[in-house]
Amino acid sequence: MMGKEREAVVEAFHLRKTFGDLVAVEDVSFCVMKGECFGLLGPNGAGKTSTIRMLYGFSPLGGGTLRVFGMDIEEHWRSIRAKIGVCQQENSLDPDLSVEENLQVFARYFDIPLSEAKRRARELLRFVGLEGKREAKVSQLSGGMMRRLVLARSLVNSPELLILDEPTTGLDPQSRHQVWERLEALKLQGISIILTTHYMEEASRLCDRILIMDHGRVLAEGTPSDLIREHVGKEVLEVGNPPERFKALIREKGLEYEDLGHRLIVYTDSAQKVFETLGKHLGEGSCLLRMATLEDVFLKLTGRELRE
Amino acid sequence: MKGWQISYRFLRVWERNLMVYRRTWAMSFLPPLLEPILYLAAFGAGLSVLIGTIEFRGRTVSYASFIAPALLAINMMYNSFFENTYGSFVRMYYQKTFDAMLATPLSLEEVITGEMVWGATKSLIATVLMQAVVSLFGLIHYPEGLLILPLSLLGGIAFASLGMVFTAEISHIEMFNLPIFLLISPMFLFGGTFFPLEALPPWAAKIAWAFPLTHLVELTRWCALGSLDSGLIWNLLYMVAFSCLFFPLAIWRMRGRLIK
Numbered sequence: 001m002m003g004k005e006r007e008a009v010v011e012a013f014h015l016r017k018t019f020g021d022l023v024a025v026e027d028v029s030f031c032v033m034k035g036e037c038f039g040l041l042g043p044n045g046a047g048k049t050s051t052i053r054m055l056y057g058f059s060p061l062g063g064g065t066l067r068v069f070g071m072d073i074e075e076h077w078r079s080i081r082a083k084i085g086v087c088q089q090e091n092s093l094d095p096d097l098s099v100e101e102n103l104q105v106f107a108r109y110f111d112i113p114l115s116e117a118k119r120r121a122r123e124l125l126r127f128v129g130l131e132g133k134r135e136a137k138v139s140q141l142s143g144g145m146m147r148r149l150v151l152a153r154s155l156v157n158s159p160e161l162l163i164l165d166e167p168t169t170g171l172d173p174q175s176r177h178q179v180w181e182r183l184e185a186l187k188l189q190g191i192s193i194i195l196t197t198h199y200m201e202e203a204s205r206l207c208d209r210i211l212i213m214d215h216g217r218v219l220a221e222g223t224p225s226d227l228i229r230e231h232v233g234k235e236v237l238e239v240g241n242p243p244e245r246f247k248a249l250i251r252e253k254g255l256e257y258e259d260l261g262h263r264l265i266v267y268t269d270s271a272q273k274v275f276e277t278l279g280k281h282l283g284e285g286s287c288l289l290r291m292a293t294l295e296d297v298f299l300k301l302t303g304r305e306l307r308e
Numbered sequence: 309m310k311g312w313q314i315s316y317r318f319l320r321v322w323e324r325n326l327m328v329y330r331r332t333w334a335m336s337f338l339p340p341l342l343e344p345i346l347y348l349a350a351f352g353a354g355l356s357v358l359i360g361t362i363e364f365r366g367r368t369v370s371y372a373s374f375i376a377p378a379l380l381a382i383n384m385m386y387n388s389f390f391e392n393t394y395g396s397f398v399r400m401y402y403q404k405t406f407d408a409m410l411a412t413p414l415s416l417e418e419v420i421t422g423e424m425v426w427g428a429t430k431s432l433i434a435t436v437l438m439q440a441v442v443s444l445f446g447l448i449h450y451p452e453g454l455l456i457l458p459l460s461l462l463g464g465i466a467f468a469s470l471g472m473v474f475t476a477e478i479s480h481i482e483m484f485n486l487p488i489f490l491l492i493s494p495m496f497l498f499g500g501t502f503f504p505l506e507a508l509p510p511w512a513a514k515i516a517w518a519f520p521l522t523h524l525v526e527l528t529r530w531c532a533l534g535s536l537d538s539g540l541i542w543n544l545l546y547m548v549a550f551s552c553l554f555f556p557l558a559i560w561r562m563r564g565r566l567i568k
Contacts, residue, residue, distance in 0.1 A: 019568065058410055059568055078313075078413045086411035092404035096328040105324045109412035111317065157412075 007034045009069060009161050009192045010055065016063030017050045017216075024050040025062070026216035032161075037183075037193040039207035041200075041298060044307040047216040048196040049089060052165050055194065056086050069160070082110060085154030089165040091146060093138045099149060100125065100134040103156055110157040117156075124152040128182060144175025151182060162186065164195040168202060180205060200294040210294070212301055219301045224294050231300055232256075232292045235271035239264040240286035249278050258300065267292065267300075312559070313415040320414065321422025322429065324405075329430075340387075340434040344379050344441050351375055351502065364504055369533065376447040377532035378501035380438055380456060381525040384463040387434040388427035389492060392471035393484050396423050400475065406566060420562045424468040424555065431464025432457065449534025456531050462547050463524045469554035470520070476561035495521035500529075520550050 010032040017025040025047040032038040040048045053059040054066060057077035066073045068080045094102050100121050107117035125131045128148040133141065141149065147167060154162060167183070168176040176199075183206055187193065197203055203210055204224045211221045220227055228234075233256070239246065242264040250257050250266055255274065258265045268274050271289045279287070329336060351371070359371045399405040409419050439456060442448055448456070474487050498508065499521035505513045516522050523543040530540055 056411055058407075078415070081411065081413045084411075088404070088407060088411065090404050090407070092408035094324075094328075094405060094408070095403055096331070101327060105327060106408070106412070108320050108323055109409060109414055111320070111413070 008032065008067075009034050009036075010038075010194065011067040011070075012051075012055070012064065013066070014064035015051060015054060015061065015066060017047070017054060017059060018062050023216055025054075027064075028213060028216065028218055029064075030211050030218070030221065032192060032194055034192055035187075035190050036208045037187055037195070037206050039203040039210040040194065040196040040213065041198075041203055041210055042196075042213040043302050046214045046302075048213065049165055050216075051213075052163055052194070052196060056084050056163055057081055082157060083160045085157060085159035085162045087147075087150045087154045087162075087164045087167050089169070091150070093146060093149060093153070095138045097138070098134065099130060099136050099138065099141070102138065102149065103153055106153045107156045112157065120156055120158075124155055127155070127185075128152040129178070142175075144171050144178060147171060147175065147179055148182070151179065155186075159191065161192045161194070164193065166196055166198065169198065176202070200298055204294045212298060214302045220297070227297050228292050228294060232267040232296045234269045234292055235267075236290050236292045236296055237266040237268065237271040237274050238288040238290070239266070239282065240288075242285045243281065243283040246278065246281045246283070246285065249281055253278075260304070265296075267296070312417050314417045314421055315415075317414055318418040318422040318425065321409065321419050322426045325423070325426040326429075336430075336433075337437060340383055340437040341441055343383070344376070344438050347379050348372060348376065348442075348445065348447075362504070367533075367535075372445065373447045373533065374504075374529075375502055376442045376445070377456075377529040378499075378525050380435060380442065380460075380532070381463065381499075381521060381528040382496055382501060383434050383438050384431040384460045384524065384528075385467045385492070385495070385521055388431040388464040388466075388468040389471040391427040391430050392424055392468045393475055393487075394481070396427075396472060397475045397478070397481055397484070399423075400566070401481070410566070416563055416566060417559050420472065420559045424465065424472055424558065427468030427471065428461050428464030431467070432460045435460035448532045452531050452534040452536060455536075456528055459524070459527055459531065462544075462551065463520075463528075465555065466520050466524070466547055466551045469551060469558045472558035473554060473561055476558060476565045491519075495519045500525045520547065523547055 008031045012031070013029045015025055015028045028047065028051055040051065042048050050059065054061055054073070055068065057073050057080060061074065069083060071080055073080060094105065097105060103121035103124055104114070104117045107120055108114065112120070122131070125134060128151055130145060130149060130152065133145065138146065138149070151167065168179050171179065180202065183193065193206070195206065207224060209221065209223055210227060212219045212227070220231065222230065241262055247259065247264060250264070256267045266274060275287065275289060356371045361368050361370050362374055364374060406419050410416060435457060439448060439453070443453070474484065478484060498512070498516050499519055500516065505516055505522070508516060523546045526543045527540060527547070530536055
């Protein structure tokens with residue numbers, strides 16, 4: 001996937017960010033290669049957004065070093081931002097302007113000449129399927145349309161790196177797929193992407209590599225399939241209302257499992273085999289055999305307690 | 309991000325506000341055109357019957373020509389102050405416009421400068437409109453009256469900066485009532501606007517001279533009356549010093565608020 005000769009777009013070493021007594025990012029290091037889609041995963045409050053904000057020079061570093069396109073962010077933030085597109089988590093579309101004007105004005109922030117700004121606005125509206133809404137006010141758009149407009153806006157400077165902070169949170173499945181398709185098209189064009197998300201399906205589908213973080217630290221990093229293989233194995237056996245006898249047998253066999261009380265989750269390379277040998281002890285319990293997913297990795301590493 | 313980074317790029321922020329303004333210009337045009345007519349009708353026509361002319365620093369002037377320049381100065385204050393309090397606060401807090409700008413090659417200093425220069429621009433636009441109306445009544449002496457236009461930019465910057473400092477400090481939009489009640493309204497009433505400062509007890513007059521509007525009214529009035537003397541340099545210096553203090557203060561406070 002990532003040969004040594006590939007160029008790094010982001011090189012982050014021991015990033016740190018504190019807000020008063022709160023340590024939002026304690027120690028995070030990672031690299032993003034050119035053309036790669038890199039996912040930043042973590043529960044609420046893990047430090048994803050704080051990390052991302054340092055990446056585009058919104059927040060000053062609290063510690064560590066950060067190079068983007070080989071340039072130091074503190075020194076060259078302006079040239080770096082000129083080559084980055086950002087979709088912030090909160091909707092920051094300009095409600096005072098029309099859909100098309102939103103793109104035009106944003107292009108002007110990048111010092112793009114007005115005629116060129118107009119041309120790009122048209123082109124990007126076509127790309128995100130909003131050419132019919134050119135004159136509409138932002139408030140007249142649906143949630144999915146707004147997200148696509150934010151995406152279009154982040155592309156107005158033809159960025160080499162796209163930073164997306166939860167690009168599909170709150171969208172219905174149709175809109176989410178719309179956004180995914182656009183992002184896949186952009187990947188094919190060779191744009192590097194960094195995204196944060198709460199949706200493991202999204203991360204599995206889009207990301208070449210994933211970093212899972214919590215409490216401002218890195219828990220694991222790798223390709224989705226490597227992470228699954230390393231941390232949970234190939235398959236999962238989920239048992240509802242497991243009898244004590246069954247739990248004891250799982251323990252005896254030395255299988256890796258999580259006991260949630262009314263639910264037992266067994267991580268294994270062959271759920272089928274476990275089921276064949278132990279199935280008869282299930283009693284009243286229900287049983288589900290399935291492929292291991294990124295969600296299993298995520299929950300195993302970050303725990304199941306509620307955040308915030 | 310070290311040090312202050314201000315380049316011509318602040319004009320992009322200014323441009324954005326101009327674009328929005330052009331969408332709603334009809335609504336923004338009306339107040340400066342109609343307000344002076346209302347005021348002149350009420351104070352000029354109404355009170356003139358009672359007051360007629362007043363003695364002002366050894367000159368006899370009609371009451372209408374006494375208050376007309378004050379209306380212009382108040383107009384400068386209102387347009388810039390309100391643009392950079394309510395207007396800027398809505399953009400910063402509710403619309404996240406500044407957050408979006410700070411993901412582009414714009415620096416915080418440029419964003420805030422663009423906002424304040426826009427506030428001053430609104431002061432200029434409103435002054436052009438109002439002055440046109442007031443001039444029809446023959447209340448502005450030309451060519452000296454033309455100096456009111458650059459003055460409206462200076463006054464605009466002063467009150468834009470003052471407003472932006474409050475925008476950086478308040479936590480909720482309703483808190484703007486405080487500076488309006490404690491600062492803007494007293495200036496409106498006691499800044500040598502509707503009656504000469506000499507009518508105030510000496511201690512109150514001293515306080516009035518501490519406020520920027522008093523100096524702006526003074527400058528505008530003498531331009532409008534067409535009688536400029538060297539003493540006005542002090543009023544001008546006050547306005548320049550006030551701007552030189554509050555403009556960077558506003559940027560500095562905004563930095564503290566937005567860069568985290």
